[in-house]
Amino acid sequence: MAKFGLLFTTLLAIAIAIKAESDPHDFFSQRLGQSMLRTMLDNGMATDNSAVPADELNPNFWRKSANDEIQKRLADKLNTNKAKNVIFFLGDGMSLSTITAARILKGQRQGNPGEESQLSFEKFPYTGLSRTYCTNAQVADSACTSTAYLTGVKTNILSLGVGPNVNYNDCEASMDPANDLTSLYDWAQAAGKSTGFITTTTLTHASPTGGYAHVSNRMWECDTDVRTYLQDSYTSDCKDIATQLITEEPGRKLDFIMGGGAGKFLPKTMIDPFGNPGERSDGKNLLSEWQRRHPGGLFVSSRKQMEAINLEQTTSVMGIFQSKLMNFHQHATESEPTLSEMTETGIKFLSKDDDGFFIFIEGGLIDYGNHYNKPGLSLDETLEFERAIELARNLTDPEDTLIVVTADHAHPLSISGYPERGNNILDVNEIGFDTNGVHYATLNYAAGPEQYLDESGNRIELKGQFGSPDFIFPSYISSDSGVHSGDDVGVFASGPWEHLFRGVLQQNTLPHLMAYAACIGDGAKSCD
Ligand SMILES: *[C@@H]1O[C@H](CO)[C@@H](O)[C@H](O)[C@H]1NC(C)=O
Numbered sequence: 001m002a003k004f005g006l007l008f009t010t011l012l013a014i015a016i017a018i019k020a021e022s023d024p025h026d027f028f029s030q031r032l033g034q035s036m037l038r039t040m041l042d043n044g045m046a047t048d049n050s051a052v053p054a055d056e057l058n059p060n061f062w063r064k065s066a067n068d069e070i071q072k073r074l075a076d077k078l079n080t081n082k083a084k085n086v087i088f089f090l091g092d093g094m095s096l097s098t099i100t101a102a103r104i105l106k107g108q109r110q111g112n113p114g115e116e117s118q119l120s121f122e123k124f125p126y127t128g129l130s131r132t133y134c135t136n137a138q139v140a141d142s143a144c145t146s147t148a149y150l151t152g153v154k155t156n157i158l159s160l161g162v163g164p165n166v167n168y169n170d171c172e173a174s175m176d177p178a179n180d181l182t183s184l185y186d187w188a189q190a191a192g193k194s195t196g197f198i199t200t201t202t203l204t205h206a207s208p209t210g211g212y213a214h215v216s217n218r219m220w221e222c223d224t225d226v227r228t229y230l231q232d233s234y235t236s237d238c239k240d241i242a243t244q245l246i247t248e249e250p251g252r253k254l255d256f257i258m259g260g261g262a263g264k265f266l267p268k269t270m271i272d273p274f275g276n277p278g279e280r281s282d283g284k285n286l287l288s289e290w291q292r293r294h295p296g297g298l299f300v301s302s303r304k305q306m307e308a309i310n311l312e313q314t315t316s317v318m319g320i321f322q323s324k325l326m327n328f329h330q331h332a333t334e335s336e337p338t339l340s341e342m343t344e345t346g347i348k349f350l351s352k353d354d355d356g357f358f359i360f361i362e363g364g365l366i367d368y369g370n371h372y373n374k375p376g377l378s379l380d381e382t383l384e385f386e387r388a389i390e391l392a393r394n395l396t397d398p399e400d401t402l403i404v405v406t407a408d409h410a411h412p413l414s415i416s417g418y419p420e421r422g423n424n425i426l427d428v429n430e431i432g433f434d435t436n437g438v439h440y441a442t443l444n445y446a447a448g449p450e451q452y453l454d455e456s457g458n459r460i461e462l463k464g465q466f467g468s469p470d471f472i473f474p475s476y477i478s479s480d481s482g483v484h485s486g487d488d489v490g491v492f493a494s495g496p497w498e499h500l501f502r503g504v505l506q507q508n509t510l511p512h513l514m515a516y517a518a519c520i521g522d523g524a525k526s527c528d
């Protein structure tokens with residue numbers, strides 16, 4: 001209703017402005033606003049209803065759908081069961097605008113206008129906002145945020161699993177056990193639950209790592225990286241992230257890990273299953289070390305091998321499907337499982353434990369798509385992520401399994417006005433032009449590699465250029481890559497204690513709420 005009100009007011013204002021020709025303080029009477037909106041009006045804005053589904057043209061449709069929402073809420077019962085299982089889904093860089101645009105793309109792929117579509121987790125009964133700033137950063141990275149949402153403590157940008165009292169790249173302080181933060185993985189393991197994580201990035205990438213590594217620099221993924229960053233002060237006491245995953249708690253106690261990044265676990269002298277040399281300088285083969293420590297465990301490196309796992313007989317699983325990051329879902333090879341397939345395997349495997357499980361599942365390439373300013377990829381990744389969440393909800397019971405979906409930080413992706421209903425979300429605004437009469441893309445980023453300007457600094461026409469999912473969308477600030485943004489991100493919850501996940505939350509509160517619901521950790525617990 002508010003949107004219609006606004007549109008109406010806008011149109012009224014335009015009409016008055018056009019007629020009165022006048023007040024320079026009125027936005028709509030100024031040249032830019034007036035000519036842009038006038039052109040859109042001339043091109044059918046506000047009068048072309050051809051894309052609107054017929055039932056939406058009846059006011060009663062809106063009244064009925066609102067009433068349905070009221071009834072649904074009234075029927076909700078507080079679910080105060082103990083959460084036997086917790087599934088934590090993290091869409092890296094999945095800003096609210098990314099969710100909206102992905103929802104539109106989902107509907108458009110089904111042949112609908114798109115705006116009315118809904119992602120699986122948007123049906124979850126409770127929603128909140130998460131404030132993502134880090135102790136020393138207004139706009140966060142994926143490391144300090146991971147520390148916040150997995151350990152429950154906000155920390156410095158680029159830090160993983162250590163508190164804000166540890167300085168960037170300070171190895172001695174980060175190796176001091178007194179500075180280690182414990183996480184949902186530790187808390188679940190202490191309660192006898194099975195634990196695991198899945199990512200489409202590398203096993204040593206920031207998001208899953210805030211819960212198992214303790215480093216003051218997220219770039220220390222293998223010893224070669226630590227050497228690069230510490231130079232002369234390098235010592236082997238300074239344990240890289242891959243080593244911590246295989247040899248330290250809680251990493252070595254994880255029952256199920258899947259993702260990319262084989263290189264960080266193998267020496268430079270070895271060739272990984274994908275034909276590339278390892279990245280380690282210390283000669284260690286951490287994959288054989290994992291196998292030695294998990295005699296009943298199975299290492300897999302292809303979709304076929306993953307499908308063949310005997311989930312009953314295998315005691316732990318490690319899957320690595322690429323040397324570095326996994327491919328975008330759009331570009332995945334036949335031998336790479338999808339996020340949904342990994343999710344299904346993970347949940348089925350961990351469900352064997354009568355004490356329950358905790359799993360962290362990351363759609364890690366949403367962020368990469370946004371960094372590249374390629375919404376064709378980031379929105380597709382978001383849709384694969386929402387499919388994995390739907391599958392997880394289907395495979396588990398809301399009576400005993402809490403599912404929480406959130407993002408670590410946002411991206412400055414805007415959805416700009418005023419394309420018509422059903423305008424292709426991955427194309428130009430068909431009816432809109434800038435002051436030079438040039439179309440503009442509905443989706444724009446604040447920063448990135450392509451401004452699409454001619455020699456005189458005027459924007460060039462992009463209509464007809466958007467065929468590929470790899471098309472780079474325009475940005476305002478010129479930079480080699482897109483940047484994160486500091487706006488809040490969404491939180492969506494379904495299952496035991498779902499009603500705690502509401503309001504405007506500090507990001508570090510999230511794991512405490514999950515621990516409360518599952519009766520794990522050292523803080524407040526629902527069963528106390
Ligand atoms: C989840 O279950 C619904 C209802 O049975 C079904 O329509 C849907 O396809 C399932 N989703 C997935 C991802 O398997």
Ligand SMILES: [Zn+2]
Pocket residue numbers: 093142367368371484
């Ligand atoms: Zn990022």
